[in-house]
Amino acid sequence: MKVVKLAVFLLIFLLGGKSAAAQQSTRLTDNWEFVKQDLGGVWEAVRLVGAGNPESVPLWEKVTLPHCFNARDAVNPDVNYYQGPGWYRTQLEVQNPYANGRTLLHFEGAGQKTEVYIHTTRVGNHVGGYDEWTVDITQAVADFQKTEAFHKQFKGKVPLSIRCDNSRDLEMMPSDLSDFNLYGGLYRYLNLVHVPVISLARVMAKVEVDAAGKQGRLNIKVAFQEPAQGGETQVQVRVLDPKGKQVGKHQASYPVKAGEQELHTFPLKNPLLWSPDKPQLYTVQVTVKSGADTFVQTEKVGFRHIEFVEKGPFKLNGQRLLLRGTHRHEDHAGVAAAMTEPLIRQEMRMMKEMGVNFIRLGHYQQSRLVLQQCDSLGIVVWEEIPWCRGGLGGRIYQEQGRRMLTNMIQQHYNHPSVIIWGLGNENDWAGDFPEFDKERIRTYMKELNALSHQLDPARYTAIRRCDFCKDIVDVYSPSIWAGWYRGVYTDYKEVSQKEFEGVKRFLHVEWGGDSHAGRHAETPDNALAKISSAQRADERAGDASLFGGSARVSKDGDWSESYLCNLVDWHLKEQETMPWLSGTAYWPFKDFSTPVRPDNPVPYMNQKGVVERDFTKKEAYYVFQSYWTTQPMVHIYGHSWPVRWGDEGEQKMVKVYSNCAQAELFVNGKSYGTKNRNSQDFPAAGLHWTVPFVTGQNQVRVVARQGQQTVQHEISFRYQTRKWGKPTRLTLEKVSDAKGLTTIEAKLFDAQGVQCLDAANWVHFSLAGAGKLHDDLGTSSGSSKVQAYNGRAIIRLEAQAGQTAVAAQSPGLATVLLTL
Known part of the structure; x- marks a missing residue:
């Protein structure tokens, strides 16, 4: 077992509901085995340990914690993600240094129902995938250490077996109707802790x-x-x-x-x-x-x-603070919910560098490591329990909600970053139960609101999108998706002000739109012509579907980064002219997996993030930086756009996102003048130029100035003037080798051999022979099935000794093979 000693007198672990520091604490990370199925009983986990029996079944795999059942299958385009039981086992060395002290297992989170066994003795269980909990194993360890098995079969070690289960259960929060996966596994850290008799x-x-x-x-x-x-x-x-x-x-x-x-x-x-x-x-x-x-x-x-001023803004330390926020799901490429401490630190640092001062943790209590980062980086927090969609269950369901709210408040009470306790999300979304009783939901919401204020009178309560409960909580966020699910983005300010007038305290969380990373458009706003302006601009049942219903950008738009940047740009420039606004939070910071979106360009991915699931920055990240940060920055739109298109001599727009006062643009070595930044000059705060490109390669450079400081950025791309028709041919080629990975690119061409730069055909990659395809990552370059972006799609693989063949298929086109 790898021992990670957390500093004496400074270590934090949970004892029955709140953090505590102990002299002896060990992260249990290595020497685990896992099987993704149920067992006949715990005896099957321990009976053959150390026996060396080659006929032992089932077959266990070696894993490291944190670990998630669904690290890969959550974004496998061909299967539903696994929901069911899984077992973990290891062996502990238990040596409590304290006379009559206690030995504890501290779970920082495990999904979604968990049972804990020392040898064959069940020592604890927990329901809920997001709050922390502790199991006292002192007596069970002492009893087992007296047995013959301890000395002979286990050679002085104590067998620990843990059953996690994320099976569907209507009487458990959150609902399986939620727009995120209910992951299974020991996906947060597990600690072995020794404490004195009094702690x-x-x-x-x-x-x-x-x-x-x-x-x-x-x-x-x-x-x-x-x-x-x-x-x-x-x-x-x-x-x-x-x-x-x-x-x-x-x-x-x-x-x-x-x-x-x-x-x-x-x-x-x-x-x-x-x-x-x-x-x-x-x-x-x-x-x-x-x-x-x-x-x-x-x-x-x-x-x-x-202070959230009634009918007004938010104040911190007596001064107005415009909350500039985003959201976080516990999800990452290749590991799903099992994010390590370095990954969490990197993610939170990227948010801060984007200019975030506020985050809503959706839709559940998150790791203590996240809250610690918010405290130290200076990010204020709305944290909520996972009462999300589905309606309201019975006694067991409601007791879980009360318990999770109590645990969340007690466990995160001391964090100065927390300003809001969230009581629910989209509780107007029915479906889990035969009846949907608004009055029962209101009664339960009142109970949670009173409990929150009883446990912590100093902080505010809030919910998002449940209009028939908006009078109960302190702060309310309606559903406003101007320019995506409903309406056009120029409706944003008018719609927001109308909603603001209908509540005591208004805070707008969840806005934005999906973008397929690497997809760009010369005319991204074309879809808006189909959309009727809507005073509500909310999201309703079925709006997330890519089929049927009224015209909407989410269905009829191009899902380009170009459109998303315009939508974000408009929202941010408007927010600077809304003195009554307390703040907003963009949904979300990072693309995340979801079981309810199988038809998205990356299947099973919510692609609204400003970074991909592996932290790759999309263009919108820099739009936020240009409004929210003070460290001088500049970015030319199009760093992931290798080919632009248009007519010979056509004037094309170049957008530059910067927080600097001035910027000068150079195209192919020629200056096109200096422009002054003006946040109300849309797009790109006035830093936009219309210039001609030459057919073939073009170089674009910008130099931005803020006082005596100068920053610059440069991109290159090919400008295509040849027109194309319908895609008729698919090609496949190796484009690079770097860091042990080979990058393969598929392209779509018409009958004349012209690349189809607006093609969005599905491309399916597969591999035979040596090597390993880097798929099931939930990214635009890490999925075996993906929609093309501007007539191309890429995949990466680990090349190994021996022959490898990569195939690419697209409906209606001939399959192509590439042998490496």
């Missing part, structure tokens, strides 16, 4: 500061890990400022009893304030003495004052 279940650090930031208060409450031991224990609390200087200390004896108890309140004058620009974090360290043993829990907190 803490949680520390609740309530931070208050006035809007002027002059007077701060820090109130500390704790709950001891049950069962309570009785008697008293020494507890010390230290408060350190962001530079590590001690600014508060308290020490006293407290009874060891069940429930929360208050320790101390620290007044702090002129505390350093937490904000997106300066995310100042204080440290709270609580030390508990139990005989010779010491337990320490460390928390990070921040002083900030939040």
